[in-house]
Amino acid sequence: MPPIIAVQRLSKTYASGFKALNDINLEIRQGEIFALLGPNGAGKTTLISIICGIVNPGEGTVLADGHDVVRDYRAARSKIGLVPQELTTDAFETVWNTVSFSRGLFGRSANPAYIEKVLKDLSLWNKKDSKLMTLSGGMKRRVMIAKALSHEPQILFLDEPTAGVDVELRRDMWAMVRALRDTGVTIILTTHYIDEAEEMADRIGVINKGELILVEEKAELMNKLGRRQLTLQLQSPLESVPASLSGYALELSADGSQLVYTFDAQGEHTGIDVLLRRLAEAGIDFKDLRTSQSSLEDIFVNLVRERA
Numbered sequence: 001m002p003p004i005i006a007v008q009r010l011s012k013t014y015a016s017g018f019k020a021l022n023d024i025n026l027e028i029r030q031g032e033i034f035a036l037l038g039p040n041g042a043g044k045t046t047l048i049s050i051i052c053g054i055v056n057p058g059e060g061t062v063l064a065d066g067h068d069v070v071r072d073y074r075a076a077r078s079k080i081g082l083v084p085q086e087l088t089t090d091a092f093e094t095v096w097n098t099v100s101f102s103r104g105l106f107g108r109s110a111n112p113a114y115i116e117k118v119l120k121d122l123s124l125w126n127k128k129d130s131k132l133m134t135l136s137g138g139m140k141r142r143v144m145i146a147k148a149l150s151h152e153p154q155i156l157f158l159d160e161p162t163a164g165v166d167v168e169l170r171r172d173m174w175a176m177v178r179a180l181r182d183t184g185v186t187i188i189l190t191t192h193y194i195d196e197a198e199e200m201a202d203r204i205g206v207i208n209k210g211e212l213i214l215v216e217e218k219a220e221l222m223n224k225l226g227r228r229q230l231t232l233q234l235q236s237p238l239e240s241v242p243a244s245l246s247g248y249a250l251e252l253s254a255d256g257s258q259l260v261y262t263f264d265a266q267g268e269h270t271g272i273d274v275l276l277r278r279l280a281e282a283g284i285d286f287k288d289l290r291t292s293q294s295s296l297e298d299i300f301v302n303l304v305r306e307r308a
């Protein structure tokens with residue numbers, strides 16, 4: 001199946017002379033949830049804006065469902081829904097009218113049954129006659145999504161969808177995004193919340209200083225770059241790691257009560273069995289042990305730091 005979005009050799013230099021994107025190549029698969037991560041100013045919004053036809057690409061090409069976003073702008077844009085970061089809603093309009101109007105902007109004929117479905121899916125149906133200014137921030141965000149979906153796009157961009165929303169609404173938003181994906185919509189989201197990418201994404205792209213430094217299946221990424229740790233809670237504190245164990249990647253906590261062993265999550269041999277034997281030989285007893293895996297956040301911070 002051809003990619004739903006194909007970005008090839010895309011670079012962008014703003015009029016100021018600042019190069020915001022450098023030779024980006026990216027293919028988004030139909031029906032996936034793709035999370036774009038990157039620190040502030042990395043180029044996420046620039047990339048999304050180019051794909052959505054809001055900012056002109058400098059060099060390179062972008063196809064959305066086979067349509068060139070510059071040469072064939074209208075066809076490309078009709079495939080895309082964009083939920084921008086800022087809430088821009090017409091305060092005096094009703095939910096129903098604003099969502100129906102958005103559909104009209106894309107030249108689509110009225111389809112009340114579809115709008116009704118979108119509002120119901122987003123739990124907005126009982127607010128359809130409410131003026132936007134009377135809605136809570138969370139409800140307004142839902143309206144932004146409904147507007148973006150009004151013309152039945154196949155691709156939905158969510159720019160920082162849960163910035164500043166409470167935990168409960170975040171969970172609701174995640175469920176909504178999953179439900180949308182289940183209807184076949186491809187979702188691309190940018191986020192600063194790494195746990196959001198960890199929770200939601202099928203694949204993850206990391207952008208830093210205008211360069212796409214990594215694109216990977218989430219599970220693969222966690223496997224490849226993730227480190228695992230074994231923490232041993234000692235019976236009696238140690239002053240230092242015994243010399244007989246110096247060949248192991250062991251760290252002693254400041255109070256001497258914990259030994260932490262870091263090992264490769266992918267490696268065939270973790271070395272734990274031999275380590276435990278050596279500990280016993282050294283007369284070190286422990287009362288508890290637990291393993292942990294580094295989070296996507298650790299991986300992300302390391303990736304970006306390496307390139308700083």
Ligand SMILES: Nc1ncnc2c1ncn2[C@@H]1O[C@H](COP(=O)(O)OP(=O)(O)OP(=O)(O)O)[C@@H](O)[C@H]1O
Pocket residue numbers: 014015016018020038039040041042043044045046047
């Ligand atoms: N119109 C513009 N003219 C000049 N420079 C710009 C323009 N728009 C963005 N930039 C610069 O391009 C870089 C990338 O900006 P962009 O908004 O794409 O980053 P971002 O990854 O979305 O950041 P954030 O996470 O803060 O939203 C930044 O250094 C920004 O200052």
